[in-house]
Amino acid sequence: MYVLGIESATSVAAAAVVSIDGILAERMVMNKRTHSVNLLPLIKAVLEDAEINHSHLSGIAVSGGPGSFTGLRIGMSTAKALAQIWDLPVAGISTLETLAYPLAGHGRLVCPILNARKKEVYTAVFYRTGRVLNQLVSPMATSIEVLINILKDYSQPVTFLGDGVPEYILRLKESLANLAWFAPNSAGYPRGAVVAELGLKTFRDGRGISPLQLKPEYVRPSEAEVVWLKKNSTRR
Numbered sequence: 001m002y003v004l005g006i007e008s009a010t011s012v013a014a015a016a017v018v019s020i021d022g023i024l025a026e027r028m029v030m031n032k033r034t035h036s037v038n039l040l041p042l043i044k045a046v047l048e049d050a051e052i053n054h055s056h057l058s059g060i061a062v063s064g065g066p067g068s069f070t071g072l073r074i075g076m077s078t079a080k081a082l083a084q085i086w087d088l089p090v091a092g093i094s095t096l097e098t099l100a101y102p103l104a105g106h107g108r109l110v111c112p113i114l115n116a117r118k119k120e121v122y123t124a125v126f127y128r129t130g131r132v133l134n135q136l137v138s139p140m141a142t143s144i145e146v147l148i149n150i151l152k153d154y155s156q157p158v159t160f161l162g163d164g165v166p167e168y169i170l171r172l173k174e175s176l177a178n179l180a181w182f183a184p185n186s187a188g189y190p191r192g193a194v195v196a197e198l199g200l201k202t203f204r205d206g207r208g209i210s211p212l213q214l215k216p217e218y219v220r221p222s223e224a225e226v227v228w229l230k231k232n233s234t235r236r
Contacts (some may be wrong), residue, residue, distance in 0.1 A: 001019060001020055001058040001200065001203065001204065002017055002018070002019050002024070002050070002052055002056050002057050002058055003017070003018055003019075003057065003058060003059050003060070003061055003196045003197075003199045003200045003203060004016070004017055004043065004046070004047070004057055004059075004060045004061070004082075004196060005017070005018065005060075005061045005062070005093075005192045005193060005194070005195035005196025005197070005199055006039065006043065006060065006061070006062040006063065006075050006078060006079050006192065006195065007028075007062075007063045007075070007095075007098070007190050007191065007192040007195050008035040008039060008062075008063060008068075008071045008072065008074050008075030008078075009063040009064075009065055009066070009067025009068060009071050009072050009075065009095040009114075009190060010067050010068060010071065010095070010114065010163055010189060010190060011030050011068075011071075011163065011189075012028055012029070012030045012189045012190065013028070013029050013030070013035045013038040013039055013042060014026070014027065014028040014029075014042065014190070014191060014192030014193075014195075015027055015039065015042040015043045015045075015046045015192045016046055016191070016192035016193040016195070016196045017046050017047060017049075017050040017052065017196065018193060018196040018197050018200055019200075020200070023193045023196075023197075024046075024049070024050035024051075024052075025045075025046040025047075025049035025050040026046065026191065026192055026193045027042045027045050027046050027049070027192070028042075028189075028191065028192060029042065030189070034074070035070075035071050035074040035075065036074050039074065039075065039078050040078065042192075043078075043082070046192075054082070054086045054088075055086075057086065057088055058088070058089075058203055059083075059088050059089045059090060059091060059199060059202075059203040059208050060079050060082060060083050060086075060088055060089075060090050060091075060199070061079075061090070061091045061092075061093050061195050061196055061198065061199020061200075061202065061203075062075050062076055062078075062079035062090065062091070062092060062093065062195065062199075062214070063075055063092075063093055063095045063098060063190060063195050064076070064092030064093055064094060064095065064214075064215075064216055064217050065092075065094070065095055065216045065217040065218055065219065066095060066096070066114065066116070066122040066139055066141065066217055066218060066219040066220075067095045067114055067122065069218065072216045072218070073216070076092075076214055076215075076216055079211070079214065080211040080212075080214055083211040084211050088211075089203065089208030089209060089210065089211075090208065090209060090210070090211050090214050091198075091199040091202040091203065091207065091208055091209065092209075092214055092215070092216070092217070093195045093198045093199055093202070094124075094139065094217065095112075095114065095122075095190055095217075096112045096114070096122065096123065096124040096126075096139050097124075097126070097133065097135070097198065098190040098191070098194045098195050098198065099112035099114075099161055099162055099187075099188075099189075099190050100112050100124075100126040100133065100161075101133055101194050101197075101198060102187065102191075102194060103159055103161070103183060103187065104126065104128040104133040105128045106159065107157075108156070108157040108158055108159045108181060109125055109126065109127050109136065109151075109154065109156050109157065109158040109159070110125070110126045110127070110158070110159050110161070111123060111124070111125050111126075111147070111151065111158050111159065111160050111161075112124065112126075112160075112161055112162040113147075113160055113161070113162040113163075113164035113165055113168065114162050114163055114164050115163055115164040115167060116141045116164075116219075116220070119143060120141045120142055120143055120220075121141070121142065121143075121144060121147065121164045121168070122139065122140070122141055122164075122219055123137075123139070123140065123142065123147055123164075124136075124137050124138060124139045124140070125137035125150070125151070125154075125158070136154075137150060139217065139219050140219060141219045141220040144168045144171055144172070148171070148172065148175045148176065151176060151179070152175070152176070155179070156179065157178075157179050157180075157181060158176070158179060158180065158181065159181040159182065159183055160172060160180065160181070160182050160183065161182070161183035161187050161188050162188055163188060163189065165182060165188060169182065
């Protein structure tokens with residue numbers, strides 16, 4: 001079984017191919033070009049690097065959010081189009097779980113933080129029981145103060161990672177003291193290989209879906225939706 005993983009929820013564009021034996025190929029870029037320009041060449045390259053073609057794939061996994069609204073739309077549109085052309089199932093993988101997964105089992109809570117702008121972060125809290133990564137706090141968009149208060153209630157060491165950490169690291173250190181740990185910068189971006197590995201688990205469990213069923217997890221409404229709701233609420 002081979003799975004293609006696509007990541008585009010943050011400033012990183014990534015693609016990877018994994019099998020039951022591990023990672024076969026992975027590529028990642030973070031440059032000024034849009035994900036719509038980067039993704040297809042990355043996908044073509046990882047298939048070539050893995051020495052397979054689309055007929056060998058069992059499914060396509062794609063980062064499902066939360067994250068950049070534009071990035072998510074590009075990634076999901078790409079995954080849907082390829083899945084329909086290649087007649088493959090898809091799986092939407094939580095961007096926050098993608099970040100947390102590689103750190104599972106290290107003995108602390110894991111709290112990915114993505115910059116959601118508007119003085120908020122996209123976040124969730126995870127912990128591991130045995131070989132299973134569990135979600136302690138569901139994905140949400142919230143202020144760093146609310147997140148800090150939630151974590152204080154647990155009174156456990158927690159590792160932070162993600163592109164929102166640099167902006168809030170001092171606040172986290174001040175509020176949580178020796179309970180706050182920080183992953184290295186290299187672990188702060190979601191990887192295509194992790195998306196693919198989590199997708200592999202999904203497909204092996206028989207939980208793949210049709211590309212028509214694939215939807216992003218935005219957590220909060222887009223700016224366009226907010227404007228539309230405000231305009232229509234004033235007309236009532």
